[in-house]
Amino acid sequence: MNLKTPRTRLKRLPKRGAHDFATMAAVIPTGYGRKGRTLYIHGSFASRMLNELATGIPMCLTVTLVDGLVLARSGFHSSVNYRSVVVLAKATVVEGEEKGTALEIISEQILPGRWADIRRPNRKELKATLVLKLRINEASAKIRTGPPKDDEEDYALKCWAGVLPLQLTPGKPVADPRLPANIPVPDYARKFPRPGRKK
């Protein structure tokens, strides 16, 4: 699929992809769910950010994963390995049956397997929740991988260089103080994955 437009055309470091667009942005960190080319975000019905976005203004949603610190022999070439996506779109409000489905998609994006265990949203909760969707028609990715690229003369320096990998890692699950002792930690929480980079 071609997500390239004049606004997502690559400008700087085209081999990594590039973006310099800031018309309007969801600056508030938020969870999301994706099904095919549709992205869902949600929040309180009173959220000013979501209500603003619900009017259909141009918006921008960014997802970034940091994979490591790139320790070059100079500050100038020091960098970060990451995977980042920018989606430009206009949101629409999700209603009716799709609203429950969207909440499930968001939940399963964050912790696959969880939705089957929890109580579903009731009518009051659905009413208190605003769900928006974006079509992914205009987007680009920016990625850096691999070792540092130093100036040729800097390779002679007696300075360690390489990559310090970083990963979002789960710790030991902490049970709610009010949880009965006979309810075990579910597998999906014990084996929480961070999807690896596909080669």
Next chain:
Amino acid sequence: MNLKTPRTRLKRLPKRGAHDFATMAAVIPTGYGRKGRTLYIHGSFASRMLNELATGIPMCLTVTLVDGLVLARSGFHSSVNYRSVVVLAKATVVEGEEKGTALEIISEQILPGRWADIRRPNRKELKATLVLKLRINEASAKIRTGPPKDDEEDYALKCWAGVLPLQLTPGKPVADPRLPANIPVPDYARKFPRPGRKK
């Protein structure tokens, strides 16, 4: 210090802090450095984002750390533990001697101890780099900690509930393929910290 203004006044969930401001935002993920109440960001001299921000337009810089998934017994009360800061400011361009100092501050913010080992920026590199600074005069933080808070009747459900802690964790350092074998991994890379939440 009082960073509260009509724009950073708390509106929703005031006990966690709140923000609903999106005049203009650095949507591009970027490193930063802080010294006292001054924040530094940097990038290519050709970066459209930085050049735009350098004109002094209102901007917003957000820093977020995700501390864990909050697994409540309902989707509605499921949440995330996090620490997030939003700074509203207008940037100015950093020049002269402060430019080198700012780059050191950014480097030391990302990996303390590294700056002493690497080659310093030369004149050409400084010229190719744009450094901006922001004064932290208008800002607020938003934080969630602790177990889920469920509806009273949901505590009877046979569903595991609690927190799945998440942490950005360093892996084993990967040496540059061109690194001589006799240069050891420095301590600061082996013990890379993620600062914990201060109680």
